[in-house]
Amino acid sequence: MAVRNVAMREAIRRALHEEMLRDEAVFVMGEEVAYWQGTHRVTRGFLEEFGERRVRDTPISEMAIGGVAVGAAMAGLRPVAEFMTINFAFLALDAIVNHAAKVRYFFDGMFKVPLVYRAASGWGNQATASHSHAPEPIFAHFPGIYVGCPSNALDAYGMLKTAIRDDNPVLFSESIALYPKPSPLPDASDEAAQDDLLVPIGKGDIKRAGTDVTLVAYARGVDWSLQAARALARDGIEAEVVDLRWLRPLDMALVYKSFKKTNRCVIVEESLPMYSFGSEIAALLQENMFDYMDAPIKRVAAEDVPLPYSKEIELLALPNAQKVVDAVKEIV
Numbered sequence: 001m002a003v004r005n006v007a008m009r010e011a012i013r014r015a016l017h018e019e020m021l022r023d024e025a026v027f028v029m030g031e032e033v034a035y036w037q038g039t040h041r042v043t044r045g046f047l048e049e050f051g052e053r054r055v056r057d058t059p060i061s062e063m064a065i066g067g068v069a070v071g072a073a074m075a076g077l078r079p080v081a082e083f084m085t086i087n088f089a090f091l092a093l094d095a096i097v098n099h100a101a102k103v104r105y106f107f108d109g110m111f112k113v114p115l116v117y118r119a120a121s122g123w124g125n126q127a128t129a130s131h132s133h134a135p136e137p138i139f140a141h142f143p144g145i146y147v148g149c150p151s152n153a154l155d156a157y158g159m160l161k162t163a164i165r166d167d168n169p170v171l172f173s174e175s176i177a178l179y180p181k182p183s184p185l186p187d188a189s190d191e192a193a194q195d196d197l198l199v200p201i202g203k204g205d206i207k208r209a210g211t212d213v214t215l216v217a218y219a220r221g222v223d224w225s226l227q228a229a230r231a232l233a234r235d236g237i238e239a240e241v242v243d244l245r246w247l248r249p250l251d252m253a254l255v256y257k258s259f260k261k262t263n264r265c266v267i268v269e270e271s272l273p274m275y276s277f278g279s280e281i282a283a284l285l286q287e288n289m290f291d292y293m294d295a296p297i298k299r300v301a302a303e304d305v306p307l308p309y310s311k312e313i314e315l316l317a318l319p320n321a322q323k324v325v326d327a328v329k330e331i332v
Contacts, residue, residue, distance in 0.1 A: 005182035011153035012118075012174060013042045014185075015160040016080060018194060020050060023078060026164060027054040030065060030082030030118075039084050040120055040179055066092030066117070070099045070169075073115040078164060086119035086173060087133050100169040101144030112167040116160070121149075121173040122220060122270060123318055129306035134219070134270040137277045139171045140247035146170040146201055147247040151222035152183040155245055158199035166201060175219045175270070204251035206258070210240035213264040213328050216255055216281055218244045221268040221319070224300075228268075228324035237332055247277060252284055259285060263294035266327045270319060273301040295331035300324050 006014075020026045027050075032039055034047040034057040046055045058065050062083060069081040083089045089096065096117065103113050123132040140147040148163055148170060150156035156174065163170035188194040207222055208229050215225040222243045229239040240258050244251055259265055265285060267278040278299040285297055303317040 002187045003184045004187065006153045006185040007180050007182050008150070008153040008156050008174070009040060009042060009179040011157040011185055012160055013044065015157045016042065016164075017046070019161055019164045020046075020054065022191065023164075024054075025076065026078045026080065027056065027072075028080045028082065029056040029058055029069065031058055031060055031084055033057060033082050038082065040174075040176070042082075042118075062088045062091035063095060066095030067099070069115045069117070070095055070103065070113060073100075073113045073169070074103060074111045078114045080116045080118060080164060083117060083119040085131055085176075086121040086135060087131055089117065089119050089139075089171075090135075096139065096145065096169075096171070097142045101142050104168065105144055113169045114167045116163045116170045116172050118172045118174065120176050120179075122176045123302060123307055123314075125176070126309055126311055126314060128309050132307040134173075134175075134302070136171070136173045136219075136247055137271055137275075137280070140277070143248075144169070145248065147173065148201070148245065149173045149175070149219040149247060150245065151175075151178065151207070151217075151219050151243050152181070153185050154183055154197070155199055155205070155243070157185055158197045159245060161194070162198050162201055170201075173219065177220050178223065181223070199245065202246050202249035202251055204242060204244045204246070204254040206240065206254070207243045208239065208241040210238035210262065212238045212262055213266060213332055214240050214242060214255070214258040214262045215266050215268055215324065215328075216242045216244065217268040218247060218277070220270045224319055224321045224324055225268050227321035228328065231321065231325050232328055237328065239328060250280075252288075255281065255285070256289055259289050260292050263292050264331050266298045266300060266324060266331070268300045268319060268324055271301060273299060273304055276301060298327040298331055300327050
C-alpha cells in the first residue's frame with residue numbers, strides 16, 4: 001500500500017468523502033459547506049459531486065444546525081454537522097448536551113443519534129478571545145456524547161470514519177493549527193484497506209516511547225510534546241508521549257501503563273487550566289497510581305486569561321514545547 005504525506009485537512013476531507021460514497025444516509029450540513037466549499041475547505045467539491053440534498057448550506061444559526069442534526073439522526077440519517085469554530089458550538093449547547101447526548105438514554109435505546117458535530121478548534125493567529133478557544137473538556141463533561149481530538153492526518157482519517165459509523169453522537173474537534181500539517185497516510189484504494197485504518201473510539205496511542213517521564217496530551221498538545229521530547233532527548237531524558245485521541249471515553253489504561261514505567265507525568269493541553277482535562281488526568285493518576293508516583297504531576301496549559309489580540313502577548317499566553325521541557329526538568 002503506497003503511503004504519502006497528507007495535510008490533516010485533506011485527510012478529514014478524504015474520510016468524509018469515502019463515508020458519503022459508502023453510505024447514502026451520510027450527509028453534511030453547516031454554514032458555507034456547499035457553495036463556499038467550507039471555511040476550511042474540507043468540503044471542497046462536495047456540492048458538485050453529491051448535490052444539494054446531501055451537501056446543505058444552513059442559516060447562520062448554530063442552534064438550528066445542532067437541533068436539525070439531532071432530528072435527522074433520530075429519523076435514520078447520519079448527519080455530519082459543521083460548526084465554523086468550536087466557540088460557535090456554545091450557541092448549540094442545548095441541542096448537543098440536552099438532546100443529542102441524552103435522547104438514547106431518555107428512550108431506553110429506542111432511538112439512536114448517529115451524528116457527528118465537526119468543529120475547528122484552538123488558540124492563536126490573532127483571532128481574538130471570542131474565536132480562540134480549545135473547550136473540548138466542556139463537551140467531554142457530559143455522558144452520552146463521545147469527544148474526539150486527532151493530532152495528525154492518519155488519526156483524523158481513522159477517527160472520523162469511526163465516528164460517522166457509530167450509532168452515538170460524536171463531537172469531533174479539529175485543531176486549526178494542525179490543518180496544514182502533513183503526516184503519512186496510506187492510499188487505501190478499497191474499502192477493506194480503508195477499514196484497516198479505523199481508530200476505535202476510546203483508544204489512545206503511544207506516539208513516542210520513553211522511560212523517564214510520561215507526557216499525556218491530545219490534539220495540538222501532542223505536537224508540542226513531541227517537540228519537547230526531541231529536545232529532552234538531547235539532554236539524556238527519554239519522554240514517552242501518550243496521545244489520548246479521545247477525551248470521552250478516556251484511555252486511562254494506556255496512561256496507567258506508561259506511568260507505571262516512568263513514575264513521572266506532565267500533562268499538556270491547549271485548553272485553559274481551570275476545571276480541565278489536565279485536572280482530570282492528574283486526579284485519576286493520584287487516586288489510582290499513587291504508589292508509582294516519584295514526583296508531583298505537572299500541567300502545561302494556556303494561561304488563565306481571555307486570549308489577547310497582540311501577537312507577542314498571545315504567544316506568551318499559549319503553551320509551547322519549551323514550557324513542556326521546563327515542566328519536565330522540574331520533576332526529573
